[in-house]
Structures are given as C-alpha cells and as structure tokens.
Amino acid sequence: MISTIKDTLKEWISITDTFLTEYSLWIVLILLALVIFSLLAISWSIQYAREMKWRWKQSLMLAQKLHPEKGLEQNLSDLLEQIDTMVEAPTYVFYLYDDSKKVYLLKAVRHRSQGFGKVEPSYSGLVEYKKEQFLPPLSLVADSTIGKLEVMKVGEVQLLNIPIGDKEGLIRVGPMVRGNYSRQVERNISDFTEMMNQSLHQFIAMENIRNKANIIVSTGQALQRINSIALDSRVTIDFVLKLAVKVLNADGAFFCIRQDDVYQLTAASGTDPDLLQGFLQGEPAKKLFDLATEQEDIRLIRQNDDSFYQIPPYVAALGAEAFAIVDVSERRENPRSRMLMLWHKTEPTEDEWKDSYESLSILADNMREVLGYQMNLKKFSGSYVSILKTLAQIQDNLVPHTVGYSELMSRYSIVIAKEMGLEEDVIRDIALAAYLSNIGVIGISTDLVNKEGKFSDEEFELMKLHSEVGASIVQSTLGNERVSSYIMYHHERIDGNGYPKGLSGNNIPVGARIIAVVQTFLAIVNGRKYRDPVPFDKALQSLQSAAGAQLDEEIIGIFLTWFKKKQADPQISGRSLGVCWEMCCTPSSICENCPAYQRTDKNCWEIEGNNCQAHGKKCQTCYVRTETMTRKEAAFN
Template identity: 50%
Template sequence: MMQSLQAVWIWMEPWYSYAAFGLAVLMLLMLAVVGLMARRLKALRRREHLTSELLMRFQPSLGVEKNFNALLELVGTVIDAPVYAFYVVKDKQYLLKAVRHSETDFGKVRPSYSGLAAYKKENYMPPISLQPASIPSKLEIVKEGEVPLLTLPLGGRGAVRIGPVRKVDKSTAAALESIGETMQAMVPEIVLAETMRAQIDVVLASGKALQNISDAAVDPVSTLRLMIGACSRAAGADGGIFFERVPGRAEYRIIAASGADPVIVQELQNDQVTMEELSEQGSKHGYKLIQQSDADYYQLPPYVAAQASAAVCAVSVGGAGTLVLLFSRIAQTADIGLNQLTRVAQELSEIIAAQSPLQHLSKVYVNILKQLARMMDNLNPYTVGYSEQMSRYSIVIAKQLKLPEDEIRDIALAAYLSNIGVLGLSSELYQKEGKYTESEYEMMKLHSEVGASIVSVTTGNKRVASYIMHHHERIDGGGYPTGLRGNDIPMGAKIIAVVQTFLAKINGRRGRDPLPFDQALQMLQSAAGSQLDPTVVAALVGWFQSKRSDPRVAKGALGSCWDMCCTPSSICEHCPVYRSKSQDKMCWEHETNLCNQHGKSCETCFVRTEYMTRKETKKIG
C-alpha cells in the first residue's frame, strides 16, 4: 500500500510544482492589475479634483484676465515652470490674454507687474500673438528659438504655454490634458462674458448720455441746473440760484440751484423780500453786480454774505425769472463775463418757453410705452395681462399704506412699465425659456437701469424712473443694481418688488406650474425682512384677508377671473364665461373657457386654488 502511495506521489510531484508556479504567477498578475487599477483610480480622482477646482475658480463675471489668471494658477499646481501664458483665438490668431510667473514655492504663481508683460527677472517673454501653425494638435513640447515650451491646445479656441519645460512625465501630462478638456468649454463662456460686459458698458454709457441730453431738452429744472452750472463757471462764480414769480401770486419760489450752499437756498426761499429786491435789480439793469465795495452790498442779509463774500449778481432771465450768482472772489474781467451772460439769459428764457409744450408730450409717450409693454406681454400666453396685474396690485398696496394720490399714480405707472427695459436688450434673451447662463443673467439684470433711462428720457418723471431703477433691490442689501438696503429703497420700488414676487408665484411658466394661492402668500411672508419689505408684504396679505372675509364673496371666488387675472378684452369677448357672466357657475366649471389662451390651467389657476382653500377650511358655505 505504502509503495503505491509513494508511486502516486512521485508521479504527481511535478504537477504540484507546476500548479504552485502557476498560482504564484496568477497572484503576481492580480497584484499588477490591482496596482494598475489603483493608479488609474488615483489618476481619475486627481482629474475629478482638478475639474472641480476649475469649476470653482471659473466666474465669468470676474472678467477675462482674472479668470484666465485663476486657470493658470491651477495649472501651476500641476507642473512647476517659470512662466505660464494663456492665449485665446481671435481673427485666426492666438492672442495673449494672461501671464503668470512662479514664486519660490512650487505651485505658487502670481501675476506679472504689467499684466501682460513678463516679470523682469525672467529671461523668457511670451509673444503677444501666435500663428495657428505654431500650436500643436496635442500636448507637446515645442521650441521657440532655444526655449522649450510645453503647449496645451484647447481645441482651436486657445492654448496654454508653459515654460521653459524640457520634459513632462505621463501622470502630469494626463492631468494637464484633463484640465485642457475642461478649459475648452470655459474659454467661449469667458470671452462671451467679456463681450457682454463691453456691451453693457456701452449701453449704460449711452443711456446716461441720452438721459442727460433728454433731461436738458424736456425738463426745465434739469435745464436750469445745467445752465446755472455753466453760467457760474463762465462768470467765475461759486454757484447760483434761479427763482421765479409764482403765476397769479405776489410771491417767489426757487426752481433750481447749483453750487450754492443748501442752507443759503433754504434761507432765501423763506426770504420773499430779498428775492423781490434781487428780481427788481435784475429786471431794471439786465444784470446787476453788487460788490463788497458797494453800499447796496450791506443791505443784503447776512446768510447771503456767508457764501457771496465778494459779490452777488442778479441776472434777469427774460420773463422766466431771475438768476442769482454768488462770488467768494471777483475777477477784474467779471463785467465782460456778465455781459455775455445777458445774451445767455435771453436764450435760456427762450428755451424755457419752448419747453412748455413738450410737457404735454409726456402723456403721449406714456401711452406708447404702455402699448409696448402690452405687446411684450402678449408675446407669451403666460405673461398676458402681466403689466396690468402689476399696476393694479401695486395700487392696492399703495392705498392700503395710505400714500398720497400723486405717489400712487407714479407707483401705478412704474409698476406697469417695470419690465419695459427689456426692450433695450436682445429679444432672444427676454423670450428665452429655461434658466439663464451667468452671462445672460448679468445682461438681463440691466433691464431695470435701461427701463429707468427710457422712462426718464421720454416722460421726464424722475420718481417713476427711480421706482423702476430700484425694484430689484433687497431689504438686506443683496439686490441690484446699486445694493440699496432698508429705508434707502424708494417705497414705490419696494411695492413693485412685492407684487412682482407674488405674481411670479401665482403665474406659471412653460414647464413650471404656479403655486397654490395660500402657499404663494406664505412664501411671500417668509421673504419679508430679507428680500421684501415686511410692511409692504403685510399690506398685500392684509388686503387679501379682508377681501376673503367679505360676505359678498363668501360663496364664490374673490373676483371674476378676467378681473383677477387682468385678461385682455380681445380674449374675454370670445370666452363663454365672460359673455354669460353667470353667477351659477364658476369660471373653471365652463368646459369651453379660454383660459389656455392666457397661460392658465383651471386646476392651478390662483382664482380657483384660493376658492378651494376657503372651501376646504369650511369658510365657504
């Protein structure tokens, strides 16, 4: 038996050796695979980290140079080199947009002193432009003269040059290629943001220039301020005040001032005797210069001498009023300058007279702007009636707050025209469905400033323009365009902000259903104190609560759908609900209603969701 087992073992012994050897080889192969997978996983994680870092550093609003410098700084954490340069393709050339240089510590880079010029201690200076032929199709070291430069192409959109670099290992190359793939998508966004920023600057500069010219053309007060400043400089005066006689009354009122101490302006407004004397002096002589050496000077009240310590000049502006110039010092050539002012004053009186008929045009402009706003509303079924809704609910809040009638009128107009500024932007932008890119959002934010300029230029109503300008400010200071906070925000702008936020909740969009009525009110209240003014929110919520408790609406909706939604007559006149005006049925109970023509669905319309909430809480019998 033992001999048989020994024979079997002798026969099998070589096979065990082979099996052991094969097992060892298999284990080595497995270890190699595991090591390779670990290295690939490590490389993948590194790529994910670099991609995440790129996205965190990428901020289009920072501008071209800052963004490209941030990207070059990240490249500096991957490969150490003296110089990093970023090129962008424009007009079939690679143009230098940013340069950074290494610090002593690895991975630390800083901007060059001149922005695009090489640091003076470096031998290599990147050229301002490169020809496409000098850019390789993949990551590669190329020579510029004797300088070896690692060039990372960005898919024909740009390139990064790093150097001098004589060699690069596979791991670093892989990381740089990963960065390059992500950068390819970023370059167009950064360039687009810079282009839009330039367009924004042009729009704002043009708007301000147009507004200044328009103010001088149609607004008498703006014209007077402009002319007072010009006349003061021409005559060497410190400032001036213009006043007129109130029509039909024996008293005077100050219309405009420039460069004059506000205290003096206020004192003069309360001093009818001095204004009458100065008016008579100007009318009698054309202009009357009263210097400190004249006896008449000491008849002037002390508050005038506080600024006009050398002389006062009264200039008659035809039948329009009197211009008073204040001098702290008087030049020997003052009479020459003042003689010229008499001619300027005559022209100024003619301008003021010519402006009077233009005031009537503001009503025409208002009607045109309202028609344009309605036209924009009608471009999309979800915005039909929007401007009218904005105006009506703003009036509701203004009345709840017991504001003066003239202020209520201005708030109503500003609310109606709150989005008129989008006319100055791309139609593709304001008609876009879905979320804006960061660049598009920055451009869209301009609509408040552009709208304010349009209204100011066409109507001359500064208060309405200020409401439009600031209706996207936040109570906590986080809004735009100027970051006003709290009481610094005009009341009209606060009211428009609340109404706009409320309507955004109860009016749907394509792909987004409106919120139920009570949920919209709750979200409005949750934004009070941070985004919205609490007093204004409380006024709107209180009005709805009062209306809901009114016995006249106890068994029905708060109002007719065409009234609550401000639906245009062009839709209503064809709707069977409107034609019947029956109290027996709710609007949503008519199967043939035309709600879809103004972006409504009966299931989610706030007229119905408000009614259903009251019914479910048994407030409706």
C-alpha cells in the same frame, strides 16, 4: 493492502521526480513570469492611485481657487499659476479664442518669481532682458499647429503649446529648456487641461454675460444722464449751475424761480441752501432783482456800487466782493421769473468781467431755449406714456399666460397705495411704474422674452438687467425720476439680497416695495407655461412666508387685509370677487369670442365653452375660481 499503498506512493514519487527533472526550467520560468506580472500589477496600481490622487488634488484646487466673482482674468492667472507647478519656465501666458476675429487674444500673463511653483503677475518693464526672452504677442492667428500639445519653436524660442478644449483657449509656456518636459509632465498637463475645460467654458460664458451687462448698464446710465439733462429742468439747471461756477471761476451760485410772486430756490452751489431760501422768500430779493436787471439781463454788482449794500448781510457774509445777476426768463412774457446769481470772493478785473459777460449772455440765451423746449416736451409726455404702455401690452400679449399682466400690476399697486394713504401724485407714479415694470425686457433680448421654460444661470443674470434698462427707458422718455426709481429697485429684497444695488428695508423706495409684492403675488397665482398656478389660499400663504425677508411685511398685511374686506362683502356670496374679464384684465379682443363675456348671472367657469385658454387660464387652476372655492369652503366649515 499496506504494501499496495506503498507501491503506489513510490510510483507517484518516481513520476514526479521524472517530471521535475524534465520540466524544471519551464516551471521556474512560469513562476518568474507570475512574480513579474504581480510586481507590474502592483506598480501599475500604485501609479494609478498616484494619478487619481493627483487628479483629485487638481480638482480640489480648481474648486477652491476658481470663482466666477473674481473675474475671468484673475481666474486665468490662477490657472497659469497651477501650470507652473507642473512645468518650469520664466513666462506663462493665456489666450482666449475670439470667434468674431478668428484669432486668439492675450488675456493673462505671469512671470516666475525666485521660488519654484510661484508665479507673479507681469509688470511691463520689470522683467530683465534675456537673449531668448519670450515676449508674447497680443494675438495669434489660429492654425493647425496651435491645436497640438507639444514643444514648438517660435523664432528663436522654444515654447510649450497647450491647447484648451476645441479652440476655447491656448496656454503658452517658455522659453523651455531641455529636461524640464517629460512624458509624465505631458500626461499631467493633458489631464489638467481636460479638467479645467468645463470651468473655463463657464467662466467665459459668465464673462460674456458680465461684459454685455456692463455695456447695457453703462449705455443705459449714459442715456439716462443725457436725457435727464435734456428732459428734467431741475437736472438741467443743476448741471448748468455747476458748469457755470467752474467755467466762470465763481465761488458759488444759485438759481431760483418765481412762483406766486415768491422766489423758490431750485439749485445752489457753494453755500447753504437754507440760508439762501430765507433771503429769496423776503422782499429784499425781489427789490434786488428788479433793480439789478431793470434795464438789462445781466448785471455785475461790485463793492462800490449802491446795489451792493442792498444785499442782505447774511448773503454778503459769504465773503463775496462781486455778484453777477442774470435774468434767464422770457422778459416779454414774464420778466425776472427765472434768476441766476453767481458770486466771486475776489472781484473780477475788467477783462475778466468782459469775458464773463459774454459767456453769461450766451448761457442765458441757451438756458431760455432749453427750458422752453422742456416746457413744450411736457405737453407731449402723455404721448410717450401711451407709446410705452402699448409696448408693454404687446409684450404681455405675446404669451397667453401674461395677457393683461401690466394692467393687473398697475391696478393692484393702486389698491395698495390707496390703502396706505399715499399722496395722489405718488399713487399716479406707482401706477405707471407698475404698468411699465417689465418694459426693460424689450431692451435686452427678444430670444429671452420668448423663451419657453426656465432660464439658465447666464440668461438669468442677463434678465436681471431689465430693471436698470427699464429705468433708463422711462427716464430717457418721460424724465420722471420717481417712476424710474420704482422700476429700478422693484427686485430689491427687504433683507438686502436683491438686485441691482442690494438695498434693504426702507432704503427701498415705497413704490418699488409695493410693485415687488404685487409682482410676487401675480407670479404665484398666474403660474407659468412650465408651472401651474397655485390655488388662491396657498398663494396668500406663500406671500406671507416671504414677509420680512423678500417682501415688505407691512405692505403684505395691507394687501391681505384689502382682500379680506372684499371677501367679506355679502353681495358676492357664492360668486367670484368680480367678473373674470376684469379680474384678469383680459383684452376685449379675446373676450368677444367667449360666451362668458358680459354674463353676470353665472360664474365664468360654470358657462360651457368659455375661452379661458386664450389668455393662459384653466378653470380648475384660475385664481378667479380658486378664490371663490376657498371662500365657500371657509364658510362651510
């Protein structure tokens, strides 16, 4: 048995020796191939790990250095600085494609400093002249060559052409020298541009929104300023007064209007208004104006004139040597009812006075004309209000869930203002501002007005302009600065994190704070096409949770107290707080087709076939019903 095993082992050894002798070369080659493959795999893994690490570092850099608030050009400059770490050259430029002009426009230029990997902004005239210096043109015509990542010759200069995205942008680096561009550099740049493309797209979108916003705001502010001068007599007088002081080289001036035989200061420049008010309310002012302009509209009073010593000491203490008094009123109807007075600390010469007299004569005629127009415009201001309200109604009625919105805004705002004990004229302005609070949306984009669903970040930034645009519209048409300010600031927050100015606390006008509370409440209880309304009790809880941060806590408390008083009325036990068409401010054109209209014997949701859907409501979620159900549950418990 043992001998048999030995024989078998000898036989296998013999076979193995024969195999190794005949195939030893092949075995060595196979083993060598396995070793080489393993080394290549290890090398590839190391290279891949390095590339992943490099990509991670670049991604981290993009996240850390690029921020929308820095502005597009600064972010482009930061991207050029990163390109500098990959390829060395004196100049780096960034172009963006302008689709309207079909060209690439130069947006950022950076030049290399002495140290590698550091580039600095370009300052014209500070780059030394070189024979092959790269002077980037302001624009480039888009052609097929621009879309390739390659080194190309432009004139006598070798440039690296780096396209970004699909015509999104273009980077050019140069002049290039031999040896500073390799396949590895090409891969790095290609990977980097792929990563930056999405960020660049977002920055361009944000910049477009910002530019459009700046145009809208700047235009609105300009129109608001112009129309304020045209429509508001106080702004007109202030503007003319400052202009007259400058043009006529006067040292100060004031304008006053006589009311109930007493002069009231309207505007002043170059002195303390309180000082002038004391003079104007006394008898000396009336005597001085009567004497000075008894025979003509304009009178220069010098130190050697008898009239000079009728000027009260505290006015003469201004140090003036001459006064010019101008009657700007309609002399036939109400002489000396509007008076302009300027003073000079150095008495004008005869020639200077002659020029000033002619200028003042023209100024007086123009002021009479403008102030007369403004008086007539005030008679038609009611027509402008009606037009703006009608536009707001049209906007409301475009979408079922906003039907009656502006009227609801106004009514609830009036309730709060009255509960706060505000003056009647303030309440009227709050009511109007609440009604027109969203009128600015009309001036932004009809596409956004009619959009279904939530806004994108860019669209939301554009929509935020509606408060400023709305304020400009109201100021331009009505000339009511208080209503305009309520509309302007109704999206400010108590904690200062609102827009457009970031006002906080009591720095926000009271009307704007009231409108903010009402607007938030209606947004919660009415819902949106993409979001169901919140039940009434939950809506009040949401409103309370916003107190002190987003909304005014005191105003919320007044609003909720009013609701509690309404709910405590025993006459509405088991019934809604009011009839649905009034609580929802639904137009009669919709209500006429509803069987619940004018019915007071039943709640609207108890009447079969009601027309709630026509104004964006469902009985199950409508706050007319949910408020009643909440009250019933509270009474039962």
